[in-house]
Amino acid sequence: MRIPEETVDRIRQASDILEVINDFVSLKKRGTNYIACCPFHNEKTPSFNVNPARQIYKCFGCGKAGDAVRFVMDIENIGYGEALRYLAKKYSIEIEEQEQTPEELLRQNERESLLIVLNFAKTFFQETLLKSDEGRGIGLSYFRERGFSNPTIEAFDLGYSFDQWDALMQEGTRKGYSRELLEKAGLIISKEAGKVFDRFRGRVMFPIHNVSGRVIAFGARILKTDKNQPKYLNSPETTVYHKSQVLYGIYQAKQTIRQEDICYLTEGYTDVISLHQAGIKNVVASSGTSLTTEQIRLIARFTPNVTILYDGDAAGIKAALRGLDMVLEEGLNLKLLLLPDGEDPDSYVHKVGAEAFKTYVKQHSQDFIDFKAGQWLAEAGDNPLKRAEGISDVCASITKIPDPLKRQTLSQRVAQVFHVNEQSVISEINRLLRKQQDQTKKDADRQRDRQSRQKDSVPGEPSPEELDALFADAGIDSAEAFSNKSSSSSASETAKLTKTPLAYQEEECVRLLINYGTRELEPGITLCQYVLSELHEIDFQTKPFNLILALFREAYVHGDILTADDFLNRRKTDDTDIQHQTINLTTPRYEISEGWLRHEIHVPSEEEISILADAAYRNILRIKKMLAEQRMTALQQQLRDISNASPEEADQILTEFMHYKRVDVEISRLLGTVISG
Template identity: 80%
Template sequence: MRIPEETVERIRQAADILEVVGDFVSLKKRGSNYTACCPFHNEKSPSFNVNPSRQIYKCFGCGKAGDAVKFVMDIENIGYGEALRYLAKKYGIEIEEQEQTPEDLLRQNERESLLIVLNFAKTFFQETLLQTDEGKSIGLSYFRERGFTNPTIEAFDLGYSLDQWDALLQEGSRRGYSRDLLEKAGLILSKENNKTFDRFRGRVMFPIHNVSGRVIAFGARILKADKTQPKYLNSPETTVYHKSQVLYGIFQAKQAIRQEDVCYLTEGYTDVISLHQAGIKNVVASSGTSLTTEQIRLIARFTPNVTILYDGDAAGIKAALRGLDMVLEEGLNLRLLLLPDGEDPDSYVHKVGADAFKLYIRNHSKDFIDFKASQWLAEAGDNPLKRAEGISDVCASITRIPDPLKRQTLSQRVAQVFHVSEQSVISEINRLLRQQQDQRQKEAERQRDRNNRQQPAGGNPEPDASLEEINALLNGLSVDMPPDEAAAPPRPSLAATARTPLSFQEEECIRLLMNYGARELEPGITLCQYVLSELHEIEFQTSPYDLMLTLYREAYSRGEILLAHDFLNRNPAVVPNASAADMQHQAINLTTPRYEISDGWEKHEIFVPSEEEVKILAEAAWKNVLRIKKMLAEQRMVTLQQQLREVSSKTPEEADQLMTEFMHFKRIDMQISSLLGTVISG
């Protein structure tokens, strides 16, 4: 179904960029804007910028940029329509969709279809739990035994799958969902004999949500004693579900993680649910997988502080140690807590209550140095070799930390804990760092050798990505565009060819028009009027600046001056739909300054001239126009010189005409050089 344009505009107007981005990333105020570490690429220093006044975001590291709709598309890897529906739901906007044409249906994103069918399955399992005799007597009874209340069951969308071969398949078919789609979503299985049946049967269901709250998979626990069946069964990997990138409970926990500025990491579904019900809501689980780098980076969107809560048995200690170095490597601050032997977070919070559990965390959680040291010292006793092995092991973890200042501080801590000199600890850390660097160099050399062996003789290796994909990455644009845009042929990209000096001046001209077009340089003369009159009949040569200049001219002929928001909001009355995304991206680049003047300058009475001052702005516009004209004159001179070299094929009259024209542009070039103060004319 197609969303009417009026509804799209209502969604865009309602969506606040700070609220939308804040659902996925912890933002910090810097001047008039907000910053964070970019959620689209791995970085330690924040280069992701959100501008609330213009309602846009931009990463100066990877180039990703856009408005609230584009952010949802990028962060969730979904299509334009699905992003609009997400925002409509968030802001309570009802969508009365229009009937789609056959062409629209063909463009329907498979990812969106899978999310829809997974949501159907979630609802089906919920209704089965609460409305069927089997669901209430088996599934609901189990949840009650675990102490889960109705609000908790509702918050986590818990459900139950009937102990029947094809209950979900039959209901899905009745609702119009194809078997192929149900199978791609991981909900049904097909055997070679054409036998098709439900994947989940006779199990309590734990839906797995992504950060935005969409169900992307299921975990399921069997309740009857059947040694032929695994106790827990999870959805397979699909287009929408990659288990290494997902944390169970992240949707329910993200706000609490941000508020508490710490994330508690556990192992199981019921650990998360029980702690959440007890009021400890900043908790997630790796849900049956070993902790991964992607999961750690997901936590880092909301807080730099992680406390691992694992069982106190040998398996819990092993799991905690396994994830320790990975957390440190991502630059997060880590603490670890082992519960009393025989207890897990679920059982212990039920045993002692929420307040006592929080107190236990506060009193017994350790930083990774104390945690590792306690394990090694208990094992080493009076054995000096074991103590040395323990010191080396702790130092190896410190080398994982990217911040040198942190490494220096922690080396002092290791020396105190193991009662050795700080210099010996620093020497060991440096030795391990050199060893790691040598290993990386050797691996790089081996990789180069492998690449050389694989490269065909006399040829170049095949590219890993298409030119369109490379250009999309360079421009920070997603290849997944709204339907109307996806059908249009791509415009030439600035990144596709080397930039000419003229292209930078054309870009500067559009930047001035976009930011200051309506400003008066003198009474009655706006910057837009001045620039357009000076560039009369001059056409830009770089896309999309040529089209943007045309749009400014057309608007000015109607008595209007285009503003930045016309491009940022993709105003359909101004911006052609086929070029809207490209021009929006360019508008973000041209209106988002990377740096801001510090308040400290004014505090110390150091005043930096602002471009917004009329005198400075007028000079900037004047010089920009002169440089464009100068470069066009130089271009024409180069063409005339080439034609003069072919003088043998021309009559004397034609040669004289070419020379006269060349000298004309040479005089223009010299005059402009003089005005600009250029010593040597090109």
């Protein structure tokens, strides 16, 4: 179905980019804009910038940029239409969709189709739980035994699957969903013999939501005793579900995580649900997987503070130690909590109640140094070698922290806990850091040389792996043996991406037009009029900049001067690059410090007419100078190529060359450029 243009306009006008992005990332105000660590690439220092005035975002690290619709498309990896539907739902805008043509249906994004069929399955499981005798008698009874209330069941979209071979498949087929789509969503299983059946049968269902609240997978628990069936069964990985990148409960928890500036991390579905019902809503689970880097980065979007809740048995301690370094490596502030032996978050909150649980968390949460040191000191006793091993182990965790100031502060804490000299701790941390750096360099060299040898290898020669083995047998480091290999190929690739000097000047000209085209440099003369008159019959050589220049010319002929909004609001399918360039050219990376403004320290701004006029004047001169230099180079090449030319032809080329030489010299004089020879 297609969304009418009038509805698209309403959705865009209603969408506030701060509200939209805040659903996925915690933004902090800086000047007139907002910043955050970019959700599209891993970074420790914020380079993601949101401009509420222009309703755009821009990351100065990875280059991602756009408006609210583009952000939803990028963060959810969905198409334009699905992003509009997401925003329409968020802002309660009703969509009366139009029929799509067969060609438009063929272009339907597979991801969008999977999300639609997974939502159907969620609704089917909910209705089975609440409206069928089997669902109420088995599934709902189980949830009631766990103490889950109706609002909690609704908040987490809990459900039940019939204990039948193909109940979901039959209902899905009846509603028009193909078996192929149901199978791609992980809802049914096809066997080689042709038998097809539901994946989930006779289980209570825990839908797994992404950050925006869309159902992307299911966890399911069997309720009857069956040694041939696993207790928990999860959806397989699909186009929309990658378990290492998902946290159970993140959709329900994200607002509270942001408000309270801390996230509690558990291991199970019922842990999350029970704590949520007890009023601890800033809690998520790793969905039955070992903690991953992607899951940690998902938490970091909303808070830098995480407390991990583990069972108090030996397995819980082992799990805590295993995930500790990964959290520190991502720059988060970590605390750990071991519950009493034999308890998990679900059982303990039911046992002691919500308030007592919160008090226990507050009183028993430990930073990672106290946690690790406690484990080592209990094991070491009076053994000095064990104590030294423990100190080295804690220092190894500190080296994972990217912030050197934090490392310095924590070294003091280690010295206090183990009762040793602080300088000894610092020396050990530095030793481990050097060791890590050496290993990283060695690994990088080995990888580069392996790639180089792979590229240069011919049939019959040993493979890179075989060469590594041969060198190892001879006691030689293969990375060192090939250390003189050239890396010119990567350098040449970089050179291909380098922007020419003229392209930089064309970009600057377009930037001035977009930002200040309507400004008058003198009474009656706008910057747009000045630039277009000076560049009469000159086209830009960089495609997107030339297209923008052409659009300015076309509008000016009709008496209009385009602004940034005209480019940002263009919605033609071929205008993505123009929108992206416009965001790049209208988003400043730095702002004047509020302290300078408060103390009335004047900083010259290009918005001042004198500065703006000079910038436009010098930009036009540089463009003309570079074009003159290009033409002189071409004429020199012509002279070299026409050895049999007549004297008249040679004189004509020389005359033209001298003309451009005089132009070049005069522009250099105006720019104050020193000219040699």
